[in-house]
Amino acid sequence: MRYPILYISAFIILAVSCNKVEDVPVPVAKDSILKGTNSLEVASKPLMEGIYKVNSASSVFGDTIVVKWTREKLSFACFNGIYFVMDAGSLNSDISIEGYWRDGYSDGTGLCAMTIAKAEGGNEIVNEITPQQIIMRGAFGYGDDTTDQTFTLTYIRPFSDKVKNTKFNVLAHRAGGRTSDRLPVSENSIEMINWTERLGSTGIEVDVRITRDKVAFLYHDADINIRLTKKGPLSGEIKAYSWQELSSYVRLIHGEKIPTLEEALTFVVDSTNLDFVYLDMKEDKEAMAVVIPIQQKMLHRAHDKGRTVTIVVGIPSTAVLNDLMTYPDYQAIPSLCELTIDDVRTANSIVWSPRWTMGTQIDLVEQMHSEGKTAICWTIDNPAWIRDYLNNGHFDGLLTNFPSVVTYYHYIQK
DSSP states (O other), X not given: OHHHHHHHHHHHHHHHHSOOOOOOOOOOOSSOTTTTOBOOOTTTGGGGOEEEEESSOHHHHOSEEEEEEETTEEEEEXXXXXXXXXXXXXXXXEEEEEEEEEETTSSOEEEEEEEEOGGGTHHHHHTTOOOSOOEEEEEEOSBTSOOOEEEEEXXXXXXXXXXXXXXXXXXXXXXXXXXXXXXXXXXXXXXHHHHGGGGTOSEEEEXXXXXXXXXXXXXXXXXXXXXXXXXXXXXXXXXXXXXHHHHHHOBBTTSOBOOBHHHHHHHHHHHOOOOEEEEEEOOOSSXXXXXXXXXXXXXXXXXXXXXOXXXXXXXXXXXXXXXXXXXXXXGGSOEEEOSOHHHHHHHTOSEEOOBGGGOOOHHHHHHHHHTTOEEEEBOOOOHXXXXXXXXXXXXXXXXXXXXXXHHHHHHTOO
């Protein structure tokens, strides 16, 4: 019996030592249709945006798709959590589009390739003229298999005036996505911040902790664990370590370094189009004194670069509120309060952020609006609830783990 027991023990040790969650691989086309194409001009890209009818494969993607540029990527959003991340280029006024689709609620994914022919809108788009029609013809596949499932998208209409004239915040959780969502980048990393716009995010929530030597950094859990990090020499409470120790010996689940808060906010301001950052404070004692100076520095940096970026310190508990109130002139600090509207007034928070399970609370939202406050609901993930809150609520934004679904139901509004 000795050898079977040894084999079982070795297997258990190996299993425990390995990271359990694997990302869903991003499919890459072996022979790209974008070879030799030219990048689209900035003025051409918005001409492709809008609501498209799915003329086939509606059983997979739904009847309509929202098409929108997000920085350098062309994104498609579906009602059911499926999204596309695409690149585009032109040659002789034909537009080639290539990338992949992913089901945000599962591990479904595959390649996709489409074309807008010169005579079906390509010529006008390339020449920066509003097209009379746009038809995207192409195919998709599953995994790395050939794209052999044909489908066509036909342009229906632009985004409504309601959508274009309303500032709505699509905020992504944990800097853009969770480890459990099996994305190819780690939560609360700079790499995730760089990734999340292609999912439709216009802003992010990040988790802020403080090291033993008073450095603010991004990390969700209270301890170092293999859910979030690669197995290494450090364990236990993460705040017990110095920044030098964390920077030297801890790597996130996909190998990235844990970023400092200042590094993360600098990246937001300098390298993205994100315009809202919610600092979810995970420490409630003497943390504001560390975080607020960084917040103020980054707000000044955004202003100097001509960018409008809202950065708010979060107030998730009375203890954090009390910590804020020890800061000089605390009512002048941009903050987001998850507590009562009386607490919002006490802190003079610019944002009230109730939990979604409290309902749409239209009367209280309107009360906050009358006082010049913004209302953002957290954290809402179910497509049916997202649709209901967008259609029937008056919130100015939603915090979610599925920004592509919020993007779909926001931009589909008439």
